[in-house]
Amino acid sequence: MSDQRLFVAALFDPEAPCPAGLTAWNGSDPARRFAVYRNNVVVSLIDALADTFPVTLELVGEEFFRAMAGVFMRAAPPGSVLLAEYGAGFPAFIERFEPARSVPYLADVARLELLRVRAFHAADADPISPARIARALADPERLPALRATCHPSLGVLRSDYAVVSLWAAHQGHGDLAQVDPFVPESALIVRVGLDVQVLALPPGGDTLVASLADGLPLGQAAALALAAREDFDLTAHLALLLRMGALTALVQPTEA
Amino acid sequence: MTMQTPFELSARGVPVRRTYSDGLPNRAGLGLKPQHFAEILATEPDLGFFEIHAENYLVAGGPFHHYLHRIRDRYPLSIHGVGLSIGAEGPLDPTHLDRLATLLDRYQPQSFSEHLAWSTHGGAFFNDLLPLPYNRVTLDRVCDHIDRTQEHLRRRMLLENPATYIEFAASTLDEAAFIAEIVQRTGCGLLLDVNNAYVSGVNHRRDPQAYIAALPLSEVGEIHLAGFAEDRDAAGAPLLIDTHGAAIAAAVWELYAFALERLGPTPTLIERDNDIPPLSVLLAEARCAERWIGYAQRDRLEISA
Incomplete structure (x- = not known):
């Protein structure tokens, strides 16, 4: 040696x-x-x-x-x-x-923290501009074919445990004693400006974001989300993603 | 900012360092810490330069680059590597050299430096500066690694003298002679870490003044000052640990003054990586270093008058 x-x-x-x-x-x-x-x-x-x-x-x-x-x-x-x-x-x-x-929830809390650090150091990218959003959403018939590009910092974590509530309670949001760790939660992690945000995504929402991140067209991602939850609200979720700057492009396959 | 002209005479009449029109200013600088980013931009303290650890900024984007860009716009910059592993038995990692080249290209620092130490082996990284024996075999290897680094980065690098806790039976050269030959063979410059010279001096019962005097001082491009912690070896002798986690000790300030007498004014970093205090505490240490740099400047003017 x-x-x-x-x-x-x-x-x-x-x-x-x-x-x-x-x-x-x-x-x-x-x-x-x-x-x-x-x-x-x-x-x-x-x-x-x-x-x-x-x-x-x-x-x-x-x-x-x-x-x-x-x-x-x-x-x-x-x-x-x-x-x-x-x-x-x-x-x-x-x-x-x-x-x-x-x-049992320790590993998933660690997964959430790992996604936060990755998001913190991820590449910079400009969110999609309002004008491009308006153009992309202008023709309802073409919405299902739209493909999204997610911000490089974006991550989704689906857990059998209350990872977001547990994590948030340690940031001074909410009372740890009131958190039932055995309630499944999904987390959306994305850097907004210089700050990494951690949000709870309801069932359906996590499916949508994960599907878009996997490159599925909007129609297919929305169908999967609806299958996960009957009352899934596509408009509210798209609005949330756009407001957070979590999407950097929305294009028709022909534009790509 | 004042730049040295080549081959000025120091107070002692010996030629002092060859300098470079784009080098760091002969002032005090601070290590850049994320907890101080916003305060630095808000207050723009009067400082000669900032220094970063290269490896912390080899990330794709986010706040580190956001702030470093803005701070680089306002201050000279030194990039200090801690992961190149110049003293390693294995070859340098070409991927890491590429990443360093990209970082240097992006920020155009006035200085790039690395350590006489190793920190990787077999693909693993140990996050510490590990020691090596000083002999002909290790000398050839270190010189080869520095040659490759300077070729790859297309610039001269400064090599930092280490703080060490043990010595090797396999050493045949003393550390100052080892460093002097590296500098002579590779053309690299020297980052004189005065704290390391003091720590190693105590740990190996060497005279730190004689050690500094034996180094190729004309090639010093930067000085580091830091704090240490005190421990004991198995025989109860003092063993100083280079922690970068305390104020600079009085004995290290004295050794700094000794070095400046020989070097003339030299860019000086206050290095603090652990137990990081408020920015104001570090700025006070920087002002103290600048007083000593001022004395060195004045002494030189008196000699040349």
Whole structure:
């Protein structure tokens, strides 16, 4: 093994002896000095996860979170120098993490937080202009064929748990004690200007947005939404998306 | 903003750094932190420059680029990399070099710098600046990596001296000689981190003044100042940790004054990455650095008068 590979192996294994060939001017045990590097790496990577998943941390407490993040980090150190991308596998890890079983909604809250960070750093794009909206919606007969382009920051999360209410309660909106975590909720995450917004989407609404994001034409997306919920209100949902700047284009296939 | 002319004489009469018409101004600067974005734009504090960590801005869009564009319009900029892993055994990541080139192209910084350290191995990133032995093998490798970096980015880079906690039995060169040969072979400049010189001096019982004096000071393009934390090694000897999480220590200010006497006025960054205080606290440290830069300027004028 290379010297640096041995160094890395010892960084990530707290039980491992420190690598051979390390010295100190006073002949003191280099393990104590090596521990500074081990601590820097472990603490900074756990801190990076704590920055990305603050509500996940609050739900289980600092001590539990840091222990859980430590297990994840040792199994999956960052594969990129871009720490903003670190933690993509953390929600799936939480789902399988036996000690977190008693908090079944934890993984989905982490998924919501991951989508927020992605939205925060996503590419900039101008929302569709009012003139183009008016033109796109002018001919009702051609509405079903319209295809939308979603803002690069847009994400939809469908959960069996009350992810939006749980997350919002940790932002000071609503009383956590009043939240029933076992009510399914869907979240729309999109950056509006410089701020990432998190909204609850009713059933049907989540189907519409996810279908548009998948590239389905408006008519097909609306039909799927109606199938999910009989009283689905297409006009209200389109108005919401346009008001938030969540769509950057609405075009007929012939215009594309 | 005052720029140095090439080959001026320092107070001691030794030639001081070769400078570049587009370099950072000989003033104090601050690390740019998101919690200060809005206040900086609202108050436009009187500062020489801002410095960013390149890796934090290798994202597609959003607030980081929004604010950096506006701040870049108002201030000179230094881009400081923490992830290139110049000291790594493996080759440099060409994707990362491409990303850095794009970032440098976008923001046209007055300075680009990286570390004498490694932070990646086998595709994993450790978010820390790890140490390397100093010998002929590692020297060749580091020089090769710096050559490739400067070719790829089509500019001269500054290399930062590290803070370290251990030494290697495999080292055959001392750190200052190692750095001097890198600078001589690659033509890169030097980012003199005075805090690192002090921290490593205490940790390895080296004289930090002698260490600084042995570096190729004519090639220093920027100074870093930061705070450290105190620990002990297994024998109870002091072990200083380069945390960037505290005020600059008195001993580091003294060493800074020693360095400036030899360098003349030099762009100086107040580096704070943890426990970040209000902007006003950092601005006070920047003003303190500018007083020392002013003394160095005055000393030089007296010599040349």
